[in-house]
Amino acid sequence: MKRLFCIIALINTLFAVETVKAQETQQERRTPRLERGERTQESTSSLPELTVRAQDMNERLTQEIGNARWMRVIYREVDLSKEQNAPLYYPVRPINGTSNLFSTIFQVFSENRIDVYEYLGDYEDFSDAHKVTFNKEFLDKYYIFYEEIEGRGGEPSLVINESDIPSSEVRSYYVKEAWYFDQNNSVFDIKILAICPILYSAGDLGEERRPMFWLPYENIRPYIRNNYIMTSNTNNAKTFTIDDYFRRRMYEGEIVKTENLMNRSLVEYCPTPDSLKKEQVRIENQLVAFEQALYLQPDTAAVSDDKDKKEVKRSARASRVSSTKQSKATKTKAPKAEKSSPVRSIRGRR
Secondary structure, eight states, X not given: OHHHHHHHHHHHHHHXXXXXXXXXXXXXXXXXXXXXXXXXXXXHOOSOOOOHHHXXXXXXXXXXXXXXXXXXXXXXXXXXXXXXXXXXXXXXXXXXXXXXXXXXXXXXXXXXXXXXXXXXXXOOOOSGGGBOXXXXXXXXXXXXXXXXXXXXXXXXXEEOOGGGSOTTTEEEEEEEEEEEEETTTTEEEEEEEEEEEEEEEEETTEEEEEEOEEXXXXXXXXXXXXOEEOOOSSOOOOOEEHHHHHHTTOXXXXXXXXXXXXXXXXXXXXXXXXXXHHHHHHHHHHHHHHHHHTSOXXXXXXXXXXXXXXXXXXXXXXXXXXXXXXHHHHOOOOOOOXXXXXXXXXXXXX
């Protein structure tokens, strides 16, 4: 009887063990393990997800230009080989948690956190019809090396090493600005609308310039607000972020186009380099002249008259002081009378 009881207990134990193994197997099937490529992507992602507070901050920093009574849209080409624009280019490879602008853009774009749009040349269309997808076609178009690994659900996963990101080949940007005046708030300011990285690659006919895509600045700003950069060779303290660099317009770029009725760039109606330079200077002077015309300037004639009067008073005061000093210097004491010989009294002689 005791032997029969032990056999029944052993059978129940084996049945319970098999039930637990079956449940674990089903749980593993429901939650499959991550593949190597996916683990690599998650481990290399150093940018945090946007919080509600960060999104709210981005909305509050967005400049509203819908009420602008005057606005002019300017396109500039920012050459990163110039020292003024070098903070957007260096470091070429991420060092100690610091990366340049294109490395940040590429990482966020590869993780599908931002939307970028096709570069059409003559105009920009920020609609879903021209949205660029991060896939093999995009990487093959710009000759970016990648490794294709089977990921979750049998779908391929793209893995790209940091050394294969073409951050060193992006040597300039198109920057779209809006110079505007909001009459309701009496504000004259400049808003960065979008940026476009330009990739330089070797082609059959030499080096080619290939604009990659348009990126609305409001999409990338939350990710570069905390990306500190060094802006000077003499001061190595990283006190500015990339967002500060754009909002303060610390970059230097030449005008290549303005929005106009015929949608023409400067090169189309300025055939020579001299005429192009003159047109750029003329547009810059127009922007400065408009800003100066908004505010009351002091009367130069009155200022000059006041200066002349003050100068006359100052010269008269100086002449009086000098004449007083001179009169004091020339004023001398009267000479003392010479001693005469003693005179004998006549009364004594008698």
